[in-house]
Amino acid sequence: MLAIGSDHGGINLKKIIKEYLEKCGFEVKDFGTYDTNSCDYPDIAKTVCDAVSSGECEKGILVCGTGIGMSIAANKVNGIRAAHVTDTYSARMAKEHNNANIICLGERITGCDLAVEIVKSYVEADFGGDRHQRRIDKIMALEK
Numbered sequence: 001m002l003a004i005g006s007d008h009g010g011i012n013l014k015k016i017i018k019e020y021l022e023k024c025g026f027e028v029k030d031f032g033t034y035d036t037n038s039c040d041y042p043d044i045a046k047t048v049c050d051a052v053s054s055g056e057c058e059k060g061i062l063v064c065g066t067g068i069g070m071s072i073a074a075n076k077v078n079g080i081r082a083a084h085v086t087d088t089y090s091a092r093m094a095k096e097h098n099n100a101n102i103i104c105l106g107e108r109i110t111g112c113d114l115a116v117e118i119v120k121s122y123v124e125a126d127f128g129g130d131r132h133q134r135r136i137d138k139i140m141a142l143e144k
């Protein structure tokens with residue numbers, strides 16, 4: 001199960017990513033926003049991050065205008081490693097090296113087709129473990 005959420009600035013790209021993931025056979029839980037009225041991205045980031053950190057969803061995708069606000073907010077939530085990604089290599093590495101459980105994209109930055117390729121790279125990647133786990137343990141220790 002994947003969690004997805006956006007503010008008003010990311011709602012169109014969220015829809016495209018959701019449709020792509022469902023077409024691939026993923027179950028996707030949409031945490032809003034559901035219309036184009038202005039809303040605050042930290043509220044959406046929190047609901048998606050809570051679903052991921054609780055284990056309800058395995059990973060999450062957050063979209064805002066730039067991807068920046070969502071990533072800043074998401075990384076404040078315990079248990080979350082959110083990567084702001086604008087290219088496919090970084091999206092793959094975010095999983096392989098950083099075991100990112102959230103990726104953040106910007107609808108006003110990244111074109112739809114590239115965004116879908118980015119999501120594909122992320123969901124198809126596997127965590128490398130080993131030395132990367134040691135480094136992630138050190139990241140997570142920073143929460144304490």
Ligand code: RB5
Binds near residue numbers: 007009010064065066
């Ligand atoms: C909303 O206008 C915009 O600030 C938001 O979508 C995002 O880009 C923030 O980082």
